[in-house]
Amino acid sequence: GAVVSQHPSWVICKSGTSVKIECRSLDFQATTMFWYRQFPKQSLMLMATSNEGSKATYEQGVEKDKFLINHASLTLSTLTVTSAHPEDSSFYICSARRGGSDSPLHFGNGTRLTVT
Amino acid sequence: EDQVTQSPEALRLQEGESSSLNCSYTVSGLRGLFWYRQDPGKGPEFLFTLYSAGEEKEKERLKATLTKKESFLHITAPKPEDSATYLCAVAGNEKLTFGTGTRLTIIP
Numbered sequence: 001g002a003v004v005s006q007h008p009s010w011v012i013c014k015s016g017t018s019v020k021i022e023c024r025s026l027d028f029q030a031t032t033m034f035w036y037r038q039f040p041k042q043s044l045m046l047m048a049t050s051n052e053g054s055k056a057t058y059e060q061g062v063e064k065d066k067f068l069i070n071h072a073s074l075t076l077s078t079l080t081v082t083s084a085h086p087e088d089s090s091f092y093i094c095s096a097r098r099g100g101s102d103s104p105l106h107f108g109n110g111t112r113l114t115v116t
Numbered sequence: 117e118d119q120v121t122q123s124p125e126a127l128r129l130q131e132g133e134s135s136s137l138n139c140s141y142t143v144s145g146l147r148g149l150f151w152y153r154q155d156p157g158k159g160p161e162f163l164f165t166l167y168s169a170g171e172e173k174e175k176e177r178l179k180a181t182l183t184k185k186e187s188f189l190h191i192t193a194p195k196p197e198d199s200a201t202y203l204c205a206v207a208g209n210e211k212l213t214f215g216t217g218t219r220l221t222i223i224p
Contacts (some may be wrong), residue, residue, distance in 0.1 A: 006159070041216070043203075043214045044203070044214045101147055101207060104148070104162045105162070105205075105212065110159045112157065
């Protein structure tokens with residue numbers, strides 16, 4: 001099956017610093033990747049759609065200047081949380097699909113971010 | 117707006133006790149319904165895709181079914197390793213919408 005790798009699996013950072021999370025599709029090329037955020041006992045919330053070679057599309061209410069997304073190749077997307085604050089602490093998960101919009105998303109194992 | 121409601125929120129079963137999880141949905145133009153399993157601290161793991169009413173998919177102790185309004189995930193003779201949160205998602209004309217999941221606990 002399709003494999004999506006996400007790194008790091010957890011990170012602790014101080015308030016005001018930036019953190020970069022990487023998402024790689026290991027056995028397929030992904031022109032589009034998706035970044036989700038998940039709060040405890042809540043559903044997955046789509047933050048943004050990462051498009052290879054072009055700007056990301058952000059969902060309403062997501063600050064594009066705080067959550068910088070770069071999709072420089074067909075197998076790598078990165079999410080940088082800039083000037084992190086404690087309220088940014090969450091579980092961030094990336095995903096990609098091998099086919100069209102009726103194909104399933106395959107998820108990375110997530111990154112637990114804790115901002116102190 | 118597309119909506120997905122999963123029930124129950126949590127379910128505790130004895131090992132070997134079969135049951136079903138429900139996913140009710142409203143969507144404009146169903147492109148597919150997906151079931152995922154999520155273990156604590158991990159990303160969701162893809163289980164099944166269903167595309168049309170009447171379709172069924174099976175994998176080990178799990179069987180997913182689909183009608184025009186809901187999907188069921190049937191679990192037969194579950195084992196403790198089946199304990200996880202099961203998520204349902206629907207792909208409509210706009211985007212993928214997830215439910216909040218059913219937290220399943222299988223007691224040995």
